[in-house]
Amino acid sequence: MAPLFMTGCFLTPGDFESELTIENSGQFTFAYRGEIVLNLPNRAGSNTYDVEAIYADIEPTCYNEPATVAEPDAVVEPDTAADAADGADDWSIGIPDTAYEPRECTPEEIAEQRAEWQETIDAMRENEQRQATIMMQLLGGINIDDDETMRAYAARLQQQRGWNSVVYRGNRVFEVDYRITGSVDQGFVFPVLDGFEVSQPMVVITAAEDGTVRVQAPGFASDRGLAGMMLLSGMGEMADAESPVQTTANGRFVVRTNGDIRTNNTESGPADEAGMRVLAWMVDGLSRPKPETLIRLSR
Incomplete structure (x- = not known):
């Protein structure tokens, strides 16, 4: 479990816009445009x-x-x-x-x-x-401190479905344009990076047998508890609870659906827009709960 806690913190958004549309039919479309940052925990001996x-x-x-x-x-x-x-x-x-x-x-x-x-x-x-x-072992042998290696990895990632454009900007920042359509029955996790053994997802979609769909965005929240879990998992030398990953997230996550929104933790609740119910969360690195909503589909 120690590697999971260690790596589960450093895939963070930078400047971004993200949208998720879920139809009553069960079809969804997810889009993410902006930065993905390999934001490492503070490590002992890094200076x-x-x-x-x-x-x-x-x-x-x-x-x-x-x-x-x-x-x-x-x-x-x-x-x-x-x-x-x-x-x-x-x-x-x-x-x-x-x-x-x-x-x-x-x-x-x-x-x-x-x-x-x-x-x-x-x-x-x-x-x-x-x-x-x-770190290199957990990232499939990728040297994240070498710009040429990271640019080659960006080209490799762009070959995966959904990754329409991936450009390495340097300083461990990728500029991406991602868009994919699928069925909620299959579930969904973003991002999945080729070669990375484990990662902390930004967005997760899961479907239950009763027709409800849960959307969670753990990567769109600031959570000091993750650093604490690293300490408990024996990775205290990689990070500490008082020096967690410093996120540079700045953007908005929007969920649109014509299903029945059962729960959500937005600040203002759902709004109506062109026959859809719309939820919006601002993501700015402040201490906020991870975006989450439960939707029942009527298919």
């Missing part, structure tokens, strides 16, 4: 080069050892118990003012500190490489 630069700019620092004091030079005794409670922090034992002052390091101390810094950098670099290897 190796920043740390390396910091270490390069600082010099080893050494300090005088605090003097060993056999007896206090002076102890101020409180007059009363109240004075003891109020002024205990003011008692002094005469530690010399020179304690812990910076001093010039010896060559041995300089070498020791620099060796400790290098150990930290090497450990961070090793951790980054381990995470990159895991």
Whole structure:
């Protein structure tokens, strides 16, 4: 389950428009036009080069050892118990003012500190490489940090049904034009990326035997709980609950249907438009519930 939680967060929308039309017959048409961003979780050790630069700019620092004091030079005794409670922090034992002052390091101390810094950098670099290897395995061997590889992958993805246009814009951003028609009886998930072992879907359609269709859009919501699940699944070194994936989502998701809308979590409810009932959700990266609606078809 750990890989599922880890990868289930980084397929996010950027600027986009998305529409879903569900007919009473059970036929649906889904469209997504805009950006899909490979938005990775904050990973431990992802700032190796920043740390390396910091270490390069600082010099080893050494300090005088605090003097060993056999007896206090002076102890101020409180007059009363109240004075003891109020002024205990003011008692002094005469530690010399020179304690812990910076001093010039010896060559041995300089070498020791620099060796400790290098150990930290090497450990961070090793951790980054381990995470990159895991990521490539889960993405079918695709190196997401290589632009040529990503452009080749965009061309490969465009060969799949529904992907009318896929252009890699750099910085892990795809510009896509996707449109597909199908039957709700078969269910539907978007996006399905060729070669990716698992992914967090943006939109899911499921049909029940009683004629109801549930539409959920987990990818169109900001959910800090996903980062928390990563921690529980043992992937704490890949992300943490206080530093979740930062979404750049900015767009709108619209559902149109001539079926009976049983439930929905829009802010304003359904509207009428050309014989259809229309639901609309604004998606802007703020903390909102994932769009969801339940529709009964009368076919």
